[in-house]
Amino acid sequence: MADVRPRKLSRRSTGADAVFEHGARAVGASVLVITGGVGVFLAWQAYPTLKRYGLSFFTESQWAPDQDVIGIAAVLTGTVSVALVAMTFAFPLSVLVALYISEYAPARIRSTLVSLVDLMAAVPSIVYGLWGFFLIMPYAAELALWLQRNFGWLPFFKVENTDPDAAVWDTSRYVASAFCAGIAVAMMVMPMACAVMRQVFSQTPQGEKEAALALGATRWGMVTSVVLPFGRGGVIGGTMLGLGRALGETIAVVLIVSPAFEIKPRILEVGTSTVSSLIAGRFGEASTSQLSALLAAGFVLFVITLIVNTLAAVVVNRSRSGAGTDA
Amino acid sequence: MTTMTPSPTTGTPDPIDPATGTAVPQTHLPAYDDDAPPPLPRPGLGKPSPDERFALIGSWVAGAALAWLLTQRLLPLAGLPWFLISWFVVGLVVTGVTAGITGGMTEVKDRVAAGVITGAALVTGAALVSTVVFVTMRGWRAALNLNFYTSDMSGVGPKDNFDKGGILHAITGSGIELGIALLITLPLGIGTAVFMTEVGGKFATVVRTVVEAMTALPSIVAGLFIYTVLIVALGFPRSGLAASLAIAVMMLPIIARAADVVLRVVPGGLREASLALGSSRWRTVWHVVLPTARPGLATAVILGIARGVGETSPVLLTSGAAAFTVTGPTDGVMNSLPLFIYTNVRSGEPQAIARAFGAATVLLALVLVLFVVARLLARPRGNRPTLRARLAGALAPNRAAR
Incomplete structure (x- = not known):
């Protein structure tokens, strides 16, 4: 009689498979060590600074290592204000452009437009820095003057030490500001956010769109009742991804702003500083302890970006359109 | 009643019930007259009708004229940037008004939204084009020299001409x-x-x-x-x-x-x-x-x-x-x-x-x-024509013209 016992099954891989599995695991582990190591190293280096200065590291606005006064309040406000200006420009533009590409553009040129947006995302940030510094800044200063004249009663549109109604206006008070830098950064983050949104919009079920049109909706009615509710997760997620990029942007900001260390909500006025421009400007002459302070600033920036990005990923994944979407 | 009642649609007589002598009601397929004009003009699904196209183009032309009048003649906002901004705003207003003449609020919203969305796409395109064109315009004089690609900057001062030094x-x-x-x-x-x-x-x-x-x-x-x-x-x-x-x-x-x-x-x-x-x-x-x-x-x-x-x-x-x-x-x-x-x-x-x-x-x-x-x-990979096939396709009309 034949042996009818079930044969032994094992999920354990043997031979070449075992080599493959362990090799892949080793690669994964090494990448984990490298990338995780950077984060751990930053935290470890930031710790002495955070311990020494305590809470005042977050509330002090001066960065004067010679006088032992170090704080990131000013650069954090600067970072946030540049990023907010960038998002004020980039958010509406990216939503509208994503809608244009997915719903309004003629089908012939749609794929070309998608490529163009991706190309915009690939343009190096230094090129946008040149564009912002040499081409946009004069116009931005004029716009800033106009904003101050007409909306100067808003605290963030105020520019101090200058008279907006003077016969010859003082250009130098209006350039090199968070506003100018924000425009250049907006150009950088807009295509990123737009790509995420467009991808989500294009996943809208065709049947639901056709149902809205068949019920007599106009195209805009279809967009507001079907496409936007479906893509809400993508809109929020894309915006936050863009925000994460805007917070860490360095070179365009360094090119455009003139450094100033004060907590300044007046975005139109000359001079501000961001965490990354602080690092780029101060790393050269830094001693070991100052380097640790810079690393602490970098660590804080990294943690903020990480939180923003994680929130974005959660929002995109939990929304209805999230399955299969990736930024 | 022995006369035949012609059915309203087909003209064929209804059969008569021999017991009562009345016409038996019956269902008829409607005849379709290919040459008859449709009772209502069909709304176009794909392309706008000539009316709509006229309203669209006319609105933006009117917007341009109004914006010129406003910025260059009436208000102290001279210059191209202000003209473009006010053209966009005034054009949207005129579009809304023309849509409101023929339709209700829904149409107004639809047309204005389409205008805003297309405008945003144009702004973004202009930004990309301006970046590329601006950088190239400022850089071509340096980049056109051959030595820009074949030599480095050693021994070249920052004020030297472009025929010295490179990248x-x-x-x-x-x-x-x-x-x-x-x-x-x-x-x-x-x-x-x-x-x-x-x-x-x-x-x-x-x-x-x-x-x-x-x-x-x-x-x-x-x-x-x-x-x-x-x-x-x-x-x-x-x-x-x-x-x-x-x-x-x-x-x-x-x-x-x-x-x-x-x-x-x-x-x-x-x-x-x-x-x-x-x-x-x-x-x-x-x-x-x-x-x-x-x-x-x-x-x-x-x-x-x-x-x-x-x-x-x-x-x-x-x-x-x-x-x-x-x-x-x-x-x-x-x-x-x-x-x-x-x-x-x-x-x-x-x-x-x-x-x-x-x-x-x-x-x-x-x-x-x-x-x-x-x-x-x-x-x-599947439906990609080979490079040669694409080249042949691109060259074919030229050959025919010759």
Whole structure:
């Protein structure tokens, strides 16, 4: 009689498979060590600074290592204000452009437009820095003057030490500001956010769109009742991804702003500083302890970006359109 | 009643019930008259009707005229920018009014929204075009000289003419730094992606979480990390190797994550088919999964390269700007394209700034080429005509005309 016992099954891989599995695991582990190591190293280096200065590291606005006064309040406000200006420009533009590409553009040129947006995302940030510094800044200063004249009663549109109604206006008070830098950064983050949104919009079920049109909706009615509710997760997620990029942007900001260390909500006025421009400007002459302070600033920036990005990923994944979407 | 009652639609008489003598009601298929005009003009689904097109174009022309009157004659807002802004606003208002003449609030909203959305797309397109055109316009005078590509800046002063000096050192530097960074990131990144998708398990989830978290690392912090570890703590000089390590730290999570996304969309059926035919797991990965994902992987890698070649902040901290060609990655300071642009712009000398724009034109062209290659590789293989077929197709009308 034949042996009818079930044969032994094992999920354990043997031979070449075992080599493959362990090799892949080793690669994964090494990448984990490298990338995780950077984060751990930053935290470890930031710790002495955070311990020494305590809470005042977050509330002090001066960065004067010679006088032992170090704080990131000013650069954090600067970072946030540049990023907010960038998002004020980039958010509406990216939503509208994503809608244009997915719903309004003629089908012939749609794929070309998608490529163009991706190309915009690939343009190096230094090129946008040149564009912002040499081409946009004069116009931005004029716009800033106009904003101050007409909306100067808003605290963030105020520019101090200058008279907006003077016969010859003082250009130098209006350039090199968070506003100018924000425009250049907006150009950088807009295509990123737009790509995420467009991808989500294009996943809208065709049947639901056709149902809205068949019920007599106009195209805009279809967009507001079907496409936007479906893509809400993508809109929020894309915006936050863009925000994460805007917070860490360095070179365009360094090119455009003139450094100033004060907590300044007046975005139109000359001079501000961001965490990354602080690092780029101060790393050269830094001693070991100052380097640790810079690393602490970098660590804080990294943690903020990480939180923003994680929130974005959660929002995109939990929304209805999230399955299969990736930024 | 013996007369026949013609049916209203077809004209054929209804049959008569012999018992009662009345016409039996019956259902008739309506006859369709091909030549009769439709009772209502059909609303076009695809193209706008001539009426709508006239309203659209007319509104924007009227908007232009009104905006000109407002900005250039009535209000103190002279100049092209104000004209364009007010053209947009006034054009939207006129569009809304013309839509309101024939339709209700729904139509007004629809037309205005279409105007706003198209306007935003045009603004973005204008921004992209202005970037490319502006950089090229300022840079072509420097970039047109042959020596711009064949010599470096050693012994060339910032005020010298364009027929002296070039960016050879920056191009070689960028190439070497990126090459080393790719040597590190390509096997590690794709290997990690394979591990995360094909091996899996709890540990893979941890790796994926950390890798995704590290994509948030700002590039300047990556540079600062290498600067602190390699140059300050370990005492190595600034070099191309340090710069490539900084770029690698920045690119590794990006490439690993992009490759992970590409591998995850490989259909599971293909894997199962391969395994069911008895091949081992690594053979499945090598002969089925990776070849299927190859175009996507290539795109991910090339877009990563485009990101890496233009990133200035890591090299700013780690490589140092040399004016001469350096080919050894450990031979001290090495220049690269973005760093060359940055230092020359910062110098403030007009001639140096023009050189920076020339280098920016080259960088832009490089990114464009990489991008086009990525697009061509990403195309699905099946219905792609060969290069020769496409060339023949493109040349055919010319031949006919001749």
